[in-house]
Amino acid sequence: MTTGSDHALNIPAQCPVSHDFNPFGGSYQEDPAGSLRKARHEQPVFYSPLLDYYVVTRYADIKAIFRDTTSFSAALTLEPITPLREPAIQKLVEHQFDLGPFLVNEDEPIHMRRRRALAEPLNPANVRGWEQYIRDLVTRYIDKFVKKGHADLVADFMWEFPATVALKFMGVPDTEIEQARQFAVGQIMFGFGRPTEEEQVAGCDGMGQYFNHAKKLVAKLKENPDVEGWVPFAIRASQQDPDTIDDRFLVSMMMSGTSAAHETTSNAGANALLTLMRNRNMWDEICEDPSLIPNAVEECLRYSASVVAWRRLCVKSTSVAGVEIPEGAKVLVVTASGSFDDEIFDEPERFDIHRGNAKQHFAFGFGTHTCLGAPLARLEMKIVLEEMSRRLPHMRLVPDQEFEYLPNTSFRGPQNLLVEWNPADNPLPSDRP
Template sequence: MTSVTPGSLGELYDPLGVHMDDPYPFFARARREAPIFFSPKADAWVVTRLRDIKEVLRDGKTYSSCNSLRPLTPLSPKVQELLATGYPEVPNFVQLDGEEHRRQREPAAAAFSPEMVDATEADIVEQANALVDAIIEGGVPVDFMGAFANRLPVSVIAKLVGYPPEQHETMGNLSRKAAGIVIGLRFESEDEELDAAHAWLQYQRMVARLLHERRAEPRFDLMSGLVMTLGPEDDDAPLPLEVEALIVHIGFGLALAGHITTSALLGNGLRALLEHPEQWRLLCERPELIPSAVEEIARFDTPTLSFMRQTTTETMLARQRLPAGADVLVSLASGNHDETVFDRADEFDITRTLPTSHVVFGYGAHYCVGAPLARREIEVALSVLTSRLPGLRLVPDQQIAMRPSVSQRGPLSLHVTW
């Protein structure tokens, strides 16, 4: 392990501790004093400036995605033994580079085409209004995350993948619980870790059932596209275990990313708007600002905190030598507050025109395939919320705990009233 100087930024950085709820002041200091530093807690070099982040993300030859799903802390031996009873680990496009990455990504990209997003909008509007109906009927106060932010993206992505309506809630609950295994949540106990592993195995079986249903009877959904693209050309040929495992892992990953990031974006966004009530009032009065508000929400409190990469060779990045095989943690959240790129970077302003250089949804070959759908969901949600609940405000004096993750940032609960 690379050594660090006592009291240095590398020693101080604690992504699942003191810097979890509000990492931005620390990142601002890092960009000034040590824009690339080694963190023993992350066991990785942390990159904080936008131009360096973009260099890493666009150079897949020097910075491989092979470790992109590496947990911050190793899973316990008991959990690893349990996970071994499920599908074998096979790299999917999130962990691949080059041609194989493009081949696996293709059906997912097709499923999130502009035409698909347009066709989905009516469903998003219907679901958003139904959730607001339930909120109004239930009365105040309400946990916005449980009543709206966690539910809307689940219903959208579950239908897109191919799950019937009666399975949407189960899909959301299982995948959210299993996320700890995949995105490296901080577990409070081994029992909590084991619960997440059991949810992951249960979700694997759920994905596999849908996979076999679509292989027997394809439909116009994402799972059918994965089966047709990645499965054998002969529909009657046996499905190899490694191919089945690959489709299960991709199916899980797309469904999880399709709701957990958008849920966080909704939660972070409403929190920012209500903590800046003049911005909320402005948005209610001027709905034409919704598209720019979506971009500012995502920049100001980015739901995807960071990506992990690994060097394939010794290299120099902004005068910092990185050895071959080094893990590199690029902080999208820090990059989107880079004061050399964004004027008044720490101010929340929904009227600003953002430069196209932000990394809200990543950058380069691994740019988020679901970004257009996420944007549309947030636009619809803000339109419905501002028109139907313009008096929304945060319940005062609440403690807003964030998801304990180094890669995903969003509130666990957000209590509002009106």
């Protein structure tokens, strides 16, 4: 990393420039916070020529950016970080793709109006009503592998079940869940990675298909809007206030809400299980005392979040940590780095399920754009840890496995997570061969 002006770049003279920062490879994938340890302490805001983004790494600065909705817009949050090539654009045209804004990439005043109109189903009291459904679903997945003595906790468990929960919560009919789930998954590389032209075209094809499928699902739900689910709730809200919740927003809600809930919770659960397997003493503690699980969930979210960075557009020239960020600049706030800031978290690189302020993490963002689905994600993670620790306290990582992560700026979770155990030692007699 160098400091000073780079005359090939239209950046302020005092801004540090990093030609080494590469979120698509190297240590960022395995340990995004650790890869930015030096930057946090020495150059907490720097410019990345590779991305054409200003990168922000410190807790206080990230928090200030999330708070300052006047200077920083959420509008580019879902834009592909790699600009679309012409064949990919043509594929979207073929599908007549016209995705409207959603809560995550909207600014005030419409953002808060819509958020308030849609918040009721996701308040903690209402989310608790889903506990038995989620627990039954988790149980069915564990039943499939508990007697085998081995599993890939991503492929056999965490990749599928959060998508099913999300679709059910959205109000997708049971007969449509499987097809909708296939459309909903796997868009990380398209939006946040460095896809090849071929991969980009395939991503746009999938996005276009899912967009048209989401339109059909919304139309079907509008025929019977009294059923349970978040989208039916929004349809009823749209009948009362069509200016706030219109048809275009409903389709975006179906599409973006489902994909986000799947990707984030799948990765968060896998990250938590991997972290606890690597910190065996902490796993043993929650197996002995399940009351520790809620705070363990928070520490897992801090230590190994599924969302590690988010984006903002600077719409008014603003100083952050002494660096002038010009109007029109794109900003990458590395939330995972903020959650390891030693100004906030004592010994941040130590995993500790007893940490008193673990919940101050940025796993769900901060401020007016804090994730509305956080109560549901927390409940899913809590139930996963409760059921896995109850039924498979003796499981362990398969030795010498390597963990791979999709090379992208913002979403993180292992592609596989192999565990093993002796099924004869399963604590529940009904789980033994």
